[in-house]
Amino acid sequence: MKRSSFTPLDAASAGMLRKIARGDGALAWLQARWSRIVGEPLARKIEPTALVGRRLTVSLLDPSWKKPVEATLPELERKLALEMPEIRPTISLR
Secondary structure, eight states: OOOOOOOOHHHHHHHHHHHHOOTHHHHHHHHHHHHHHHOHHHHTTEEEEEEETTEEEEEESOGGGHHHHHHHHHHHHHHHHHHOTTTOOEEEEO
């Protein structure tokens, strides 16, 4: 069986959008993929609200989750560095 050399459209478009996203475009790209990056349960507790330079501001939607979210910040930053290697955002929780 011959193997296809085509890249799935979703993967190709995500890669292209990631490369061209800057400023507000980078934030919009991140918001659109947020639940996939952080996981659905955590995406219901926090959301990305601003990206200035490398600083990503994440708003806490449920104050009772502050400590658990703070504990996950290093892992979230590692995931974001893989998703957005051009920016490698650091997270500020608000």
